[in-house]
Each structure stands twice: as structure tokens, then as C-alpha cells.
Amino acid sequence: MNNTQTYSQLRPVIDLDARSRGTFVSRTYSHLFGAITAFTLIEIFLFKTGFAEKIASVLLGGSWLLVLGGFVVVSWLASRTAHTATSKAAQYAALAGFVVAEAIIFVPLLYIADKMAPGAITSAATVTFFAFTALTLVAFMTRKDFSFLRGILCWGGIVALVLIAGGAIFGFNPGTYFSVAMVALAGASILYDTSNVLHHYPEDRYVAAALELFASVALMLWYVLRLFMDRR
Numbered sequence: 001m002n003n004t005q006t007y008s009q010l011r012p013v014i015d016l017d018a019r020s021r022g023t024f025v026s027r028t029y030s031h032l033f034g035a036i037t038a039f040t041l042i043e044i045f046l047f048k049t050g051f052a053e054k055i056a057s058v059l060l061g062g063s064w065l066l067v068l069g070g071f072v073v074v075s076w077l078a079s080r081t082a083h084t085a086t087s088k089a090a091q092y093a094a095l096a097g098f099v100v101a102e103a104i105i106f107v108p109l110l111y112i113a114d115k116m117a118p119g120a121i122t123s124a125a126t127v128t129f130f131a132f133t134a135l136t137l138v139a140f141m142t143r144k145d146f147s148f149l150r151g152i153l154c155w156g157g158i159v160a161l162v163l164i165a166g167g168a169i170f171g172f173n174p175g176t177y178f179s180v181a182m183v184a185l186a187g188a189s190i191l192y193d194t195s196n197v198l199h200h201y202p203e204d205r206y207v208a209a210a211l212e213l214f215a216s217v218a219l220m221l222w223y224v225l226r227l228f229m230d231r232r
Contacts, residue, residue: 014199024203031210035099036217042103043110055104056111065168067105072161074101075215082208091207098211102218109225117229124225131224132217135187139194146195149188156185176230179223186220 013024046052059067074097081094113120139146160182163174193212201209 011202012200013197013203016203020203021198024201024206024209025197027206028197028201028209028213031095031207032213032217035095035210035214038096038099039103039106039214039218042100043106046103046107047110047114052107052111056108059105059108063168065165068164068168071101071105074098079208079211079215082211083205088207091205095207095211095214099214102214106218106222109222113225113229117231120225120228124221124228127224128217128221131183131187131220132190135190136194139191139198143198144195145199146191147200149192149195153185153189153192156181156188160185176227179226179230182223183220183227186216186223189216189219192216 013021016024043052046055078094078098078101082091082098085091085094110121113124160178163178166172167174190213193209193216196212197209
């Protein structure tokens with residue numbers, strides 16, 4: 001989630017002229033599209049070359065708690081770098097590293113879905129696309145500042161991590177209702193991130209904005225796919 005306090009002394013996009021705001025939004029979403037495209041190409045490469053099976057075997061055969069912990073650390077470092085680094089190279093490296101980390105952690109889920117629920121990946125991607133588009137339109141058309149969602153997202157994220165960690169330690173599955181709740185949380189995160197794009201980011205942080213949006217889209221895709229798999 002975005003740390004708007006990082007920009008407390010910088011001029012937000014909302015205070016700029018219409019042309020500058022439009023340029024920032026265009027850059028943000030072009031980088032988001034680039035991140036999604038890179039993610040997709042990485043997954044295609046891993047599955048076409050057979051690396052996906054090996055990665056899935058390693059991740060599923062080890063401690064999922066350690067995998068989750070490593071991903072959380074990578075996510076935090078990438079987000080912090082993208083939001084605070086003055087070097088554009090460092091910002092792009094953070095986005096690239098996060099995309100690669102997402103691609104790797106998705107491999108076991110995609111591998112199982114491909115084997116056990118044919119068609120579920122395409123269906124989940126379609127639902128995620130339409131949900132993201134609808135939520136983005138809501139944020140853009142209302143121009144509402146959804147920064148009040150920050151507390152809800154932080155609390156929901158902590159509860160989710162506790163449940164996921166508990167499931168990994170004690171061997172229980174949080175279930176379908178948990179996946180539904182996580183889809184809702186991801187939707188709220190998309191609204192929050194889009195609102196920040198319109199209201200709180202400075203114009204030089206379009207890479208960070210794209211990273212946060214990509215993270216929210218990936219979160220929604222993960223749990224939408226799990227819902228489709230639960231139906232099979």
C-alpha cells in the first residue's frame with residue numbers, strides 16, 4: 001500500500017495543471033501495462049521451458065511460510081525503493097524485481113490450476129480485468145479521495161497474513177469465504193491506489209504508482225483464481 005506521508009513535502013499531482021496530471025496518469029498506466037505484460041511473458045517462458053514444474057516442486061515441497069515471508073520482504077523493499085529512491089534506475093529495478101517475485105510466487109498456483117482446473121486461469125484473468133476496469137472507472141468518474149481506506153487495508157492485510165501464516169503452520173485451509181474477502185480487499189486496494197494516483201503522488205513517482213497498482217491487481221487475480229479452482 002502507498003505511503004502518502006513520504007510525499008508530505010512534495011507537490012501532489014492534484015495541484016498541477018491538467019496537462020501534467022494527464023501525463024502522469026498516462027505514464028502510470030503505461031508502466032502498469034508493461035508490468036502486466038512482463039509478468040505474463042515470464043510465466044509463458046517458465047511454462048514453455050519446463051521451469052515452472054521445477055519451481056512449483058521446490059516451492060510446494062518446502063515451507064510455504066518461508067516463501068511467503070521472503071515475498072513480503074521483497075515486496076516491502078521494492079515498494080520502499082520505488083517510493084523513496086531519487087534514481088529512476090533504482091525505481092525501475094524495484095518494479096522489475098517485484099514483477100519477477102510475483103511471477104515466481106504465482107507459479108505453484110498457476111501450475112496446479114493448469115493441471116486441475118483447465119480454463120480457470122483465463123476465466124480468472126478475464127474477471128480480474130473487468131473488475132479492475134470497473135473500479136478504475138469508479139475512481140476516475142467520482143474523483144473521490146479514497147485515502148480513508150488506508151486503515152481498513154492495513155487492518156485487513158494484517159488479519160489476512162495472520163490467517164495465511166496460521167494455515168501454513170497448523171495445516172488448515174482458510175476456505176472460500178476467505179478468498180471472497182480477499183477479493184474484496186484487493187478491490188478496495190485498487191480504489192485506494194487509483195485515488196492516490198489522482199490525488200497524492202508527485203509527478204515523478206509514476207513507477208511507484210504502477211508498482212502499487214500491479215500489486216493490487218496481482219492480489220485480486222490470485223484470489224479470483226482460487227475461487228475458480230474451488231469450484232472444480
